[in-house]
């Protein structure tokens with residue numbers, strides 16, 4: 001008999017199609033509609049959105065009214081739903097719903113970074129105590145698979161840094177200012193018109209949003225649970241053409257960089273601020289509404305991921321990946337949370353570029369070294385204590401000041417006789 005004769009179908013080895021995943025979808029806005037459409041386009045994935053909860057009964061919908069309920073608690077009470085997807089725009093209500101679902105031992109996917117960042121210790125404990133699972137790949141950098149990469153792939157390997165552009169709206173504004181010479185206000189208006197920025201842009205432009213994402217990654221990359229307020233966030237609301245021009249003289253760009261840095265003394269620091277980024281950095285070319293993440297791993301070396309950080313389909317893509325992971329019984333290992341905890345420090349000095357006309361603020365920040373000063377443009381470059389920036393971040397915003405870090409960091413003088421630079425954290 002020819003060895004090429006077709007093999008007879010063996011019923012025992014025929015592919016077994018898993019039972020359809022029955023989904024309860026809470027929220028049907030940009031992300032909710034995105035994941036709904038994706039699942040419709042992938043019938044072979046075998047998931048079915050059984051129920052959808054929204055808030056406003058008067059809103060026009062793309063689906064008939066009978067698809068919707070206005071009481072998300074009904075989905076919590078439905079034992080026939082295998083997975084709940086929470087994609088609403090209210091972080092407090094999201095926590096109420098997600099924590100109730102986890103208390104029932106349910107499987108939940110969320111995209112809500114503020115909710116996860118504000119409640120991570122409770123969310124981890126709820127999973128441990130009640131056996132449920134929470135996945136939130138969509139909460140950090142949209143389509144970029146960074147949470148699972150850090151948790152599962154780099155769960156054992158020490159990481160020197162994880163840094164990146166975690167907010168597409170502010171990156172879009174900076175790109176318009178840098179490439180078209182646009183001022184801040186029209187660049188922001190354009191971002192809003194294209195749907196890249198919210199009507200209230202504060203969370204994005206004042207760097208609260210990337211700070212939430214940095215807090216989430218600190219747990220997976222370093223096993224450090226932080227509250228968002230511990231992390232310095234400075235934004236671009238007061239950036240001007242002077243600042244863009246200052247960066248351009250050295251062929252640099254200003255980007256809002258969220259950076260998690262393991263310092264040589266073994267402590268972790270996290271900073272979310274505008275930064276002068278040189279051509280050599282992989283982040284230099286991450287423009288428009290894109291996000292990018294650079295991982296500096298002890299053994300793997302440098303890795304770089306770039307992709308769309310927002311939008312219904314890119315974010316829905318991350319939700320889809322989480323659904324597939326749940327089907328395979330994946331859960332975050334939080335391996336580094338279980339290891340010996342790393343200490344978190346803000347006892348550092350950062351070299352910053354500061355443009356302000358507020359003399360009081362200059363005194364309060366307490367520059368320890370001045371590298372450069374230009375009275376006519378109103379800027380100063382030098383080292384300031386990170387704790388002073390944390391203490392005065394609201395005052396900096398109110399005073400209309402603009403701050404960018406150069407990437408140089410050094411220990412606070414009391415802790416270092418040598419006071420040498422720790423490292424240039426410029427990626």
Ligand SMILES: NC(=O)c1ccc[n+]([C@@H]2O[C@H](COP(=O)([O-])OP(=O)(O)OC[C@H]3O[C@@H](n4cnc5c(N)ncnc54)[C@H](OP(=O)(O)O)[C@@H]3O)[C@@H](O)[C@H]2O)c1
Nearest residue numbers: 027028029030031053054055056087088089111112310311
């Ligand atoms: N948009 C993005 O690109 C993106 C990217 C990553 C992560 N995220 C996160 O994903 C989440 C959703 O964002 P989105 O842009 O899709 O928001 P969105 O377009 O504003 O939609 C929010 C949805 O939540 C519903 N909702 C609000 N409160 C509710 C409640 N109490 N019960 C039931 N439904 C409620 C709203 O109902 P109505 O329709 O009745 O108003 C709406 O359908 C947020 O946490 C956001 O931070 C968004």
